[in-house]
Amino acid sequence: MIRCDEVTKIFRKNGSKITSLDRFTAEVAEGEFVAVRGPSGSGKTTLLLTLGGMQRPSDGSVQLAGRDLYALSPAERARLRSSEIGFVFQMFHLVPYLDLLGNVLLACPGKPSAEVRQRAGGLMDELGLADRASHRPGELSAGERQRLAVARALLNRPKLILADEPTGNLDPENAAEVIRHLAEFHRGGGTVVLVTHGAAADAHADRTLRLEQGRLVAN
Amino acid sequence: MSVWSHILREVGFRKLNALFSLLGLAMAVTVVVASQLLAEADERETRRVTRDMGFNLRLIPAETDLGQFYRDGFSRHAMDVSMLDRLATQLTNNVSFNHLVGSLRREYTINGQDILLVGLSETYVAPGQGKKPMGFVIEKGTIHIGSQVALVQKKKKDDTMHVGVRQFTVANDPIETGTPDDITIFVRLEDAQSVLGLAAKINEIEAIDCLCLTADQDPLAILRKEIGGILPEVQVVQQRTLADARAKQRQTREKVNQFVLPSVLVAGAVWVALLAVFNVRDRRQEIGILRALGKGGGRIAALFLGKAVLLGLVAALIGAALGTWAVLEFGPSLFPVTKKAIQANWPLAAQLIVATPVFAALASFIPAMLAVSHDPAETLRED
Numbered sequence: 001m002i003r004c005d006e007v008t009k010i011f012r013k014n015g016s017k018i019t020s021l022d023r024f025t026a027e028v029a030e031g032e033f034v035a036v037r038g039p040s041g042s043g044k045t046t047l048l049l050t051l052g053g054m055q056r057p058s059d060g061s062v063q064l065a066g067r068d069l070y071a072l073s074p075a076e077r078a079r080l081r082s083s084e085i086g087f088v089f090q091m092f093h094l095v096p097y098l099d100l101l102g103n104v105l106l107a108c109p110g111k112p113s114a115e116v117r118q119r120a121g122g123l124m125d126e127l128g129l130a131d132r133a134s135h136r137p138g139e140l141s142a143g144e145r146q147r148l149a150v151a152r153a154l155l156n157r158p159k160l161i162l163a164d165e166p167t168g169n170l171d172p173e174n175a176a177e178v179i180r181h182l183a184e185f186h187r188g189g190g191t192v193v194l195v196t197h198g199a200a201a202d203a204h205a206d207r208t209l210r211l212e213q214g215r216l217v218a219n
Numbered sequence: 220m221s222v223w224s225h226i227l228r229e230v231g232f233r234k235l236n237a238l239f240s241l242l243g244l245a246m247a248v249t250v251v252v253a254s255q256l257l258a259e260a261d262e263r264e265t266r267r268v269t270r271d272m273g274f275n276l277r278l279i280p281a282e283t284d285l286g287q288f289y290r291d292g293f294s295r296h297a298m299d300v301s302m303l304d305r306l307a308t309q310l311t312n313n314v315s316f317n318h319l320v321g322s323l324r325r326e327y328t329i330n331g332q333d334i335l336l337v338g339l340s341e342t343y344v345a346p347g348q349g350k351k352p353m354g355f356v357i358e359k360g361t362i363h364i365g366s367q368v369a370l371v372q373k374k375k376k377d378d379t380m381h382v383g384v385r386q387f388t389v390a391n392d393p394i395e396t397g398t399p400d401d402i403t404i405f406v407r408l409e410d411a412q413s414v415l416g417l418a419a420k421i422n423e424i425e426a427i428d429c430l431c432l433t434a435d436q437d438p439l440a441i442l443r444k445e446i447g448g449i450l451p452e453v454q455v456v457q458q459r460t461l462a463d464a465r466a467k468q469r470q471t472r473e474k475v476n477q478f479v480l481p482s483v484l485v486a487g488a489v490w491v492a493l494l495a496v497f498n499v500r501d502r503r504q505e506i507g508i509l510r511a512l513g514k515g516g517g518r519i520a521a522l523f524l525g526k527a528v529l530l531g532l533v534a535a536l537i538g539a540a541l542g543t544w545a546v547l548e549f550g551p552s553l554f555p556v557t558k559k560a561i562q563a564n565w566p567l568a569a570q571l572i573v574a575t576p577v578f579a580a581l582a583s584f585i586p587a588m589l590a591v592s593h594d595p596a597e598t599l600r601e602d
Contacts, residue, residue: 106508
């Protein structure tokens with residue numbers, strides 16, 4: 001599903017160079033649930049954004065389903081993200097002025113069909129948000145917000161979910177709930193790459209990658 | 220979700236940002252509408268003032284000695300009244316003179332009092348320039364007399380008075396003007412010709428130059444060329460004091476307009492652009508997630524430019540209505556004489572309704588491009 005070859009990402013700030021990913025090489029098979037661990041600043045988020053086609057590496061290549069992600073045009077990458085990748089972030093990144101249904105439907109490319117709307121409603125129902133559809137994200141608890149972000153990520157039936165510490169702001173109960181939904185997606189054949197500090201995902205992850213200072217130190 | 224639906228929800232959520240943008244744009248449109256309507260009123264006022272100041276062009280027979288002309292106040296030579304008709308037929312909106320009045324002026328003695336007898340023709344104006352005469356209209360069988368004439372002849376309004384062998388009714392309330400008009404009797408041109416025995420003669424054509432000439436264009440040379448081409452038999456005298464006063468008034472107004480309009484436009488553009496930049500900053504995370512969800516630069520630009528267009532449209536409607544109302548309400552106190560002429564300018568309002576959204580979109584263009592070029596990974600990493 002994903003293949004990274006010698007992926008390096010260097011940031012330049014105030015004249016100094018910071019190597020966030022250092023010749024990272026790894027593969028993630030289709031249908032695999034991979035946890036990524038490492039201390040703060042080890043390059044976990046950079047890795048996730050690079051895998052999602054959001055951040056061009058300074059060197060190396062990223063292949064997604066056999067396609068060189070960064071050889072694609074920005075528009076092609078955007079289409080790929082929309083159709084095949086779902087993102088879940090620690091800070092939820094919901095649009096504050098849209099209601100819950102609007103936030104879920106935001107993932108839909110173009111005007112949502114009746115079928116898509118029905119699917120969005122079904123996802124909200126599954127994630128326990130059906131009765132809050134007309135509310136705004138500001139009216140939700142942290143757990144509900146993250147479940148909403150999961151619903152949004154699942155709308156387009158992606159093949160891959162990239163989750164960046166999705167439980168970082170949640171209490172253990174809500175964290176377990178979110179991980180349970182990701183695990184369900186995985187059981188349905190989806191691929192999950194989950195950046196996490198917590199132990200909630202341990203029971204579900206097939207494998208753990210450990211990063212330190214941008215390097216893969218354990219696979 | 221459509222772009223417009225997305226924009227409307229964002230406007231409803233960030234009300235203050237939208238409100239301030241709307242206020243800035245509406246204010247700019249209000250000022251543009253008001254200043255334009257006032258400029259039009261001012262133009263009319265200038266024309267009125269100019270008209271009240273009197274004619275500033277005097278066309279006299281070419282053989283007139285200017286020394287005699289200035290000493291006596293009229294030419295002792297006469298010309299055929301057909302010259303007035305000739306000039307009048309050439310009156311169009313493309314010539315630099317207007318309001319033609321033929322006159323016959325001579326000294327005259329009435330009951331031992333030396334007076335000035337002035338016969339005035341009707342006023343000829345260019346097509347579409349209005350019919351209001353520069354001076355007063357002398358009805359048949361009437362005369363207008365100066366204050367000294369009234370005093371010496373012991374006449375007042377509605378009294379009868381003989382000029383030559385004919386009897387006339389005094390049509391005016393004689394008031395002292397401090398000018399030669401005080402010793403003048405104004406009669407119809409044909410009556411003056413009859414009294415003076417100068418049938419079909421005039422000795423002057425009075426006119427006014429257009430408002431289109433500025434001092435740096437050497438208006439007298441232009442006027443002499445234009446009039447000389449039609450009537451080579453006359454010489455043109457311009458009363459520069461009046462002409463310069465008009466030119467100065469016009470230039471002052473133009474300078475004000477040249478300053479006010481660009482200032483308002485620049486201030487409006489800066490205001491809208493700044494608010495759009497703040498809006499982009501506020502929405503960095505939203506831009507990041509839209510990118511992550513696969514939305515392209517076009518959609519993101521449309522969200523910001525569409526918002527500018529929407530606010531520009533609403534602001535144009537508010538500003539055009541407010542500016543028009545303000546001028547109709549308060550304009551008459553600035554221009555009391557021409558208050559009836561202060562009117563709404565609907566074509567201008569229509570132009571602004573089209574132009575303001577475009578203007579707002581242009582002002583928001585750079586912020587929108589900042590949003591499009593913003594690196595989404597940067598904000599998505601800021602957890």
